Structures are given as structure tokens and as C-alpha cells.
Amino acid sequence: MTAFCVFFLWAISFWAHESLQPRTLKLFPASNQKKKALFCLRIVGPLLGLFLCLARDVAYGLLYWFGLGSMAGISISLLMVLLKRKRGTLH
Amino acid sequence: MRETFRTHMGWLHSWVGFLGGLVLTAIFATGTLAVFDKEITQWMQPEVVLKANSVTATPVALHHAAETMQAEQQQGRFAFITLPSWRDPVIRVLHYDGHEFIGPVLDPIDGHLFPARQTAGGQFFFDFHFALRSGPVLGCTIVTILGICLLVAIGSGIAIQIKAMWPDLIVFRPFGARPRAWLDAHLITGVLFLPFLIMITYTGTAIRARGILPPHPLLVARHSEQTAQKADDRPKGGRKAAAQQTDLLPPPLAPLIAEAKERLQTDKCELILFSKTEIRIFRSDEASLFLSRDMVSFSRADGHYLGTHIQNGAAAKTTQLIHGLHYARFSTRLLLWLYFVSGFACTVLMASGLVLFLIKRRKNAGNRIMFRLAEGLTLATFIGLPISIMGLFWANRLLPVNMPERLSAETDVFFALWALSCLHGVLFSILKKPLIGWQLQITALAIMAMGVPALDICSQTHSWLHDATRYYVLDILVFLLGLSALFSLTILKRRSV
Numbered sequence: 001m002t003a004f005c006v007f008f009l010w011a012i013s014f015w016a017h018e019s020l021q022p023r024t025l026k027l028f029p030a031s032n033q034k035k036k037a038l039f040c041l042r043i044v045g046p047l048l049g050l051f052l053c054l055a056r057d058v059a060y061g062l063l064y065w066f067g068l069g070s071m072a073g074i075s076i077s078l079l080m081v082l083l084k085r086k087r088g089t090l091h
Numbered sequence: 092m093r094e095t096f097r098t099h100m101g102w103l104h105s106w107v108g109f110l111g112g113l114v115l116t117a118i119f120a121t122g123t124l125a126v127f128d129k130e131i132t133q134w135m136q137p138e139v140v141l142k143a144n145s146v147t148a149t150p151v152a153l154h155h156a157a158e159t160m161q162a163e164q165q166q167g168r169f170a171f172i173t174l175p176s177w178r179d180p181v182i183r184v185l186h187y188d189g190h191e192f193i194g195p196v197l198d199p200i201d202g203h204l205f206p207a208r209q210t211a212g213g214q215f216f217f218d219f220h221f222a223l224r225s226g227p228v229l230g231c232t233i234v235t236i237l238g239i240c241l242l243v244a245i246g247s248g249i250a251i252q253i254k255a256m257w258p259d260l261i262v263f264r265p266f267g268a269r270p271r272a273w274l275d276a277h278l279i280t281g282v283l284f285l286p287f288l289i290m291i292t293y294t295g296t297a298i299r300a301r302g303i304l305p306p307h308p309l310l311v312a313r314h315s316e317q318t319a320q321k322a323d324d325r326p327k328g329g330r331k332a333a334a335q336q337t338d339l340l341p342p343p344l345a346p347l348i349a350e351a352k353e354r355l356q357t358d359k360c361e362l363i364l365f366s367k368t369e370i371r372i373f374r375s376d377e378a379s380l381f382l383s384r385d386m387v388s389f390s391r392a393d394g395h396y397l398g399t400h401i402q403n404g405a406a407a408k409t410t411q412l413i414h415g416l417h418y419a420r421f422s423t424r425l426l427l428w429l430y431f432v433s434g435f436a437c438t439v440l441m442a443s444g445l446v447l448f449l450i451k452r453r454k455n456a457g458n459r460i461m462f463r464l465a466e467g468l469t470l471a472t473f474i475g476l477p478i479s480i481m482g483l484f485w486a487n488r489l490l491p492v493n494m495p496e497r498l499s500a501e502t503d504v505f506f507a508l509w510a511l512s513c514l515h516g517v518l519f520s521i522l523k524k525p526l527i528g529w530q531l532q533i534t535a536l537a538i539m540a541m542g543v544p545a546l547d548i549c550s551q552t553h554s555w556l557h558d559a560t561r562y563y564v565l566d567i568l569v570f571l572l573g574l575s576a577l578f579s580l581t582i583l584k585r586r587s588v
Contacts (some may be wrong), residue, residue, distance in 0.1 A: 014261055021258055060426060062418075064203045066286045067429030070436070073283040077261040085266065089549055 002056045003068060006049040010072035013045030018080055027087055095274060097251055104247035108441075109215040109448040109465070111240035115542030116441040116472045122220040122291075126419055126427055128213030132567045135487045136207040137553035139181060139196050141561070148182055148199040150345040154537060155202030157185045157341050159195050160365060175199040176346070189226070191220045191499065206388060207215070209497040210487055215505075221299075224502075229522050231299050238296030239303075245289060248281060253497030256282055269586075270450050273443050280440040287433040288440070294417035311412065341370055342394030348372060351387040354399050376420035381411035445469045466525050474532040475512025477572065482508040482538035484569070488550045500571040526587050533580045538575030551566070 016038040018024050030038065046069065053061035053068075124131060148156070158174050163170035167188040175181055182202070185194040196205045211218075222230030233325045249256075260282060261276045281288070334364045344363065346529035351360050351372035360376035373386045388397040402411070431553060449466055486504040490497055512532060519528025544566035548555075554563065 018261055053572070060421070060423070063426060063429070067433060070283045070287065070431070070433060072281070073261050074436070077263045077279055077283075080261065081263055081265060 002052055003064065006052050006064065007068045009045040009052075010069045011050040011076055012048050013042050013049075014073050014076040016041040018076065025081075027084065070079070097322040100250040103269060104244055104251055104446055105226050105451075106442050107240050107247070111244065111416045112441045112445050112448075113363065113468055113472050114233075115237055115436060116242055116445065118220055118223070118237065119434060119438040119441060121216040121482075122477055123431055124216040124294075125213060125220050125433060126431045128217050131215065131216070131562055131565070132212030132214065133179070133561045135210045135484075136196065136205075137562075138207045138492075139205045140198070141180050141558045142200070146177055146180050147189040148175055148345075149202070151460035152182055152197060152199050152202035153344040153348075155204075156182045156184055156197050157344055159197065159204070161340055163194065164365065170194060171365060174361050174375075176359070176361055176364070178376060178377075180295070180390050183206070185193075188498075190222075190224060191215060194510060206492075208487075208492045211231045211498050211502055214530055215502060220297075227304075232302050233409065235299040235303050238299075240293055241292045242289075242296065245285075249285075252278060252282070270447065273447050273450065277392075277440060278563070279344055280436045280443070284433050284436045285441070287430075288437050290416060291437070292414070294413045297413050298417055314464065318489075339392065341365060341390075341391055342426045344370075347389050347394055350389075354396075355385055355401070367391070370394070376418070380415045380421070381408060382415035382418055382420065383407075383411045395483055403551050404430040414571040442473045445472065460521070463520040464517060467513065467528075469522040470516030470520070470525070470528055470532060471509065471563075472531070474536055475509050475516065477576075478512055478532065478536050478539060479505045479509040481536065481569070483538065484543050485546060488552065526583070530580060530583055530587075532577050533583065537576035537580060540569050541575060542573075543569045 019028065019030065019038050020035065020042065046065075049068070050065050052060075053065040055061075057064070129234070132140060160170045163184055163186060170184055170186045173179070173185060182197040182198060182199050183194060184197065185192040191211045193209070193211070193214070196207045197203065198205065218224055220235060223233055225233065249470045255278075259278065261279065263279050265272050265275070284577050316397065333447060336540065347370060348360055348363075352358060355374050357374050357378050359378050360372050360378070361375035362373040364371040364373070370389045370391050371386045372389070376381060376382055383402060385399075385401045386398050388396055389395065402408075419427065421427060446469065449462070449469060452462060455574055483505045486501045490500055494500060516528050519525055519531075547562060547566055553559070555562070
């Protein structure tokens with residue numbers, strides 16, 4: 001359960017990060033308020049994930065945190081490929 | 092100034108990355124498989140029946156294991172016992188054959204010997220990963236030097252990409268133009284798995300660094316002292332003397348294991364070594380992130396307690412952490428899978444780097460013989476290695492169970508297929524038909540990978556109802572590899588039209 005939560009937190013952080021990039025904002029415009037929320041998510045997500053990992057297991061926590069982060073990054077990247085392709089904007 | 096620096100770093104990254112990458116890709120691929128070395132060995136020995144609940148050996152089984160160990164030692168082998176663990180719930184009596192740890196497998200309940208086929212199993216990948224199957228001196232030295240090359244390539248890669256790293260953190264454009272898609276694949280795996288890549292490369296290099304560093308006088312003195320002690324421990328006078336010295340059966344092991352657990356304050360012990368005079372029981376590698384060699388010694392003659400060896404110093408703990416991080420003998424499946432996926436991603440990183448190197452130089456140097464050779468070797472690394480791994484699995488199921496020298500025959504198939512793939516790749520590249528070469532080898536990979544599960548079913552070597560998870564997982568993974576090869580083939584054919 002902790003692993004799933006950490007993965008989810010990383011995933012929304014990567015999502016927020018990609019959503020804040022100018023190339024993505026052109027496709028999926030966001031209001032200033034939404035941008036601020038995304039900015040907060042981008043910072044809070046990994047920190048909360050790290051806290052959860054270390055609270056669960058100090059010795060292995062960092063390994064879980066980095067590993068799940070990489071997995072979440074790849075997953076969101078592939079999801080973005082699908083979404084952008086659906087919009088017909090990806091070459 | 093900055094651009095000049097980036098240009099220099101780019102040159103360094105390309106050449107060190109490509110020349111080292113040809114072998115490093117194979118090292119990473121086999122290292123990734125070695126994460127599940129025990130599970131692969133179990134797949135390759137279907138005669139061994141696993142009982143998930145039997146992670147404790149009974150006194151009867153331990154007695155049989157001691158007898159088997161003694162018989163092995165009487166044949167002049169330095170045999171030792173590994174106790175059942177949650178990943179490998181059987182007793183193994185192993186010895187080192189110069190490449191792998193192999194030996195008889197016993198049931199942890201009644202101690203009967205499983206009629207297991209002779210195979211290198213997952214140990215083959217482990218041996219290839221850390222020594223390229225060239226022995227602990229030459230092989231390890233090459234791998235360590237390549238590890239340093241990889242650290243250089245990582246450093247220069249970061250220097251090139253540092254500006255775009257943050258905004259392009261998860262950018263992937265697989266449907267983009269060819270160099271763009273490969274570059275994205277290279278960057279996304281490189282950036283997202285950078286912590287793992289640095290950690291695994293650094294720890295892997297540090298473990299064997301002593302092999303390439305000039306010896307310190309203190310180390311030399313200590314090494315010769317240890318060698319003398321080991322020589323004293325080993326039976327003198329060859330096999331005959333060894334047989335005489337190991338005539339006595341060791342005392343019952345169950346009470347000794349219980350005492351060792353108590354003294355080491357652990358609930359798991361995994362390894363039992365037998366010297367001429369001592370029995371050494373080691374803490375399990377799964378017990379902690381720190382891979383220690385903490386142990387308790389007993390007399391081999393009557394089993395009385397001799398001493399406890401626990402290393403707690405800062406330097407020892409650092410070494411244990413470095414070993415623990417690299418060897419990944421964790422007790423959690425999730426972490427093992429994270430290592431596996433990360434290792435796979437790093438393999439993709441290196442393989443895509445090789446392809447990028449060729450794409451960038453094809454226009455200017457495509458007709459040169461060295462380019463053709465490089466292309467053939469890349470094909471052999473990228474596609475030939477998976478083909479030869481599939482060949483190893485095929486050989487495991489197809490070769491007769493009782494065939495003499497079966498282990499060497501299996502590994503011969505692996506290397507023969509790899510050599511064949513290399514020849515084929517270089518030949519098609521020299522004939523200026525590299526695309527056909529890629530297509531043929533990817534077709535072969537798809538057929539061989541998708542054929543493994545079919546072969547596993549047809550060979551009827553095991554039951555599919557009990558204790559079959561190990562078969563399902565490997566068969567499914569291999570089948571997925573075959574499917575992805577088929578998908579790549581479709582794309583390649585579409586582009587060639």
C-alpha cells in the first residue's frame with residue numbers, strides 16, 4: 001500500500017512537471033491558479049513520498065523512493081505520449 | 092567556452108560510451124537477469140520441487156546434507172551448504188567449478204536428493220556479469236575498467252544534457268523522426284534511472300577496485316597472511332589426504348544453527364562452510380541491506396563453540412553497504428523487481444546509445460569498413476545477446492537430462508549462437524544490407540522467445556498446477572520479449588518500404 005501511494009505521489013508530481021512545460025501548456029492550457037496548484041504538487045509529491053518511504057523503512061526507504069520514482073516517470077511519459085497522440089500533435 | 096566544453100564532452104561520451112557500451116550492454120543485461128538468478132536456476136531445474144512453506148531444514152535433511160557435503164569433499168571439492176531461504180526453499184550442497192556454484196539439491200524436509208539436471212542456471216548470468224566468463228582475474232579486471240569507463244560516460248553525458256535535463260525530464264517522442272525517437276529513449280532512461288545507474292556502476296566498480304589499483308604494502312602483508320592461513324586450513328597432500336581429513340561426519344548441524352542464530356541475534360542463517368577443523372555458520376544475506384560476513388565458528392570434531400566474528404567498524408559497514416546495494420539479495424520481491432526494471436532500463440539506455448552513435452555517423456562514415464564492423468557488432472550486442480539467452484533456455488529443455496558434460500553443452504549453445512549472430516551481423520553489414528540483417532535477427536529473436544513457453548509446455552518437465560509460479564513468470568516475460576521483437580519488426584518493415 002505504501003509503495004502504491006509513493007508511486008502515485010511521484011506520478012502526480014511528474015504529471016504536474018510536464019503540465020507546466022511550455023510545450024504542454026500550448027496543448028493543454030492552464031489558468032494561473034491551476035499553474036500554482038501544479039507547482040505545489042510538483043514539490044510536495046516527492047517530499048511526501050520520501051517521508052512515507054523513510055517512515056516505513058529507513059534502510060530500504062531511499063531505494064524504494066528512487067525506484068518507484070523512476071517507474072512513475074516512465075509511466076507518465078508513456079501516458080503523455082498516448083494523450084498527445086490522441087490530440088494528433090505528436091509526430 | 093561552454094560550447095567547446097560540451098563539444099569535448101560529447102566526443103568523450105560518444106567514443107567511451109560506444110567502445111565500452113558494446114560490452115557494457117551485455118554486462119548490464121546479464122546483471123539484470125542475475126537479480127533473479129535463484130529463480131532462473133529453479134526454472135532450469137524443473138526436477139526440483141519447491142515447497143514455499145519449508146524455509147527451515149529438518150535435522151534429518153541437515154544430516155543428509157552433511158553426508159552429501161562430506162562425499163563431495165572426499166572427491167576433492169571445496170563443498171559447502173546453503174540452507175533453505177524464502178527465495179530458494181531447498182538445501183544446496185555447492186562447490187565452485189571455476190565459473191558457477193553448482194551441486195546437488197536436497198529436500199529440506201526429508202533430505203532426499205532431487206534428480207536435478209546439470210545446469211549453470213542463473214549463476215551463468217552472474218558469472219558473465221562480473222567476470223565475462225573469463226575468470227576472476229582477467230574478467231573482473233576488464234569489467235572493473237569498463238565500470239570506470241561507464242562512470243566517465245555518465246559524467247560526460249550529464250555535462251552534455253544538463254541544460255535540457257529539467258524541462259525534458261519525461262519527454263518521449265517514439266513516433267518522431269528516427270534519431271529523435273532513439274535520442275529520447277536514450278535520454279529518458281538515462282535521466283529517470285540516473286540515481287540507479289550511478290549507484291550500481293559506482294558500487295560495482297568499487298567492489299572490485301582493488302584489482303586495478305596498485306597494491307598497498309599493508310594489504311600485501313595482510314593478503315599473504317590470509318593466504319597462509321587458508322592454505323593451513325585446506326587439506327594438504329591432494330585428494331587422498333583430503334579424503335582422510337574429511338572422513339569424520341560433522342556433528343549434528345541443527346543445534347549449531349540454532350546457537351549461531353542466537354549468537355548473531357538473527358532469525359536467518361544461510362551459509363555453512365566446512366574447513367578442516369571448523370564449521371562456520373554465516374548470517375543470511377537477506378537479513379539486512381548490509382551484506383555482512385558475520386559468522387559463528389564451531390569445532391568440526393565435536394561441535395563446541397569456537398568464536399563469533401562480527402564486523403561493526405565504520406569501514407566494514409561501508410563495505411557491507413556497497414556490497415549489499417550491488418548484490419541486491421533483499422528479502423522483498425518489490426525491491427527485486429525495481430532492481431530488475433531499473434537494470435533493464437539501463438540496458439536499453441546503453442543499447443539505444445550504440446544505435447545513436449551509428450545513426451549520427453552513417454552519413455559521413457557509412458562506407459568505411461570500421462563503421463560496417465561497428466554496425467555488425469552493435470547488432471550482435473543488441474539482438475544477438477537476447478537470441479543466445481533464448482538459445483540457453485532452449486538448450487536447457489532440449490538437451491537430454493542425463494547427458495554427460497551437460498552444463499558445458501548448454502553454455503556452448505549460448506556462445507555458438509552469439510558468435511553466429513555476430514558473424515551474420517558483420518556479414519550483412521559489409522554487404523551493405525544491414526536492414527535485412529536486423530530484420531532476420533529480430534525475426535529469429537521473436538520466434539525463439541515466443542517458442543520458449545511452447546517448449547516449456549511441450550517438454551512436460553513439471554506440473555503446471557503446483558509450484559508453477561516460477562514457470563509462469565519467466566515464460567510470460569520471455570513471451571513479452573518475443574512480442575516486442577515482433578512489434579519492432581513490423582515498424583522496421585514499414586520504414587523500409
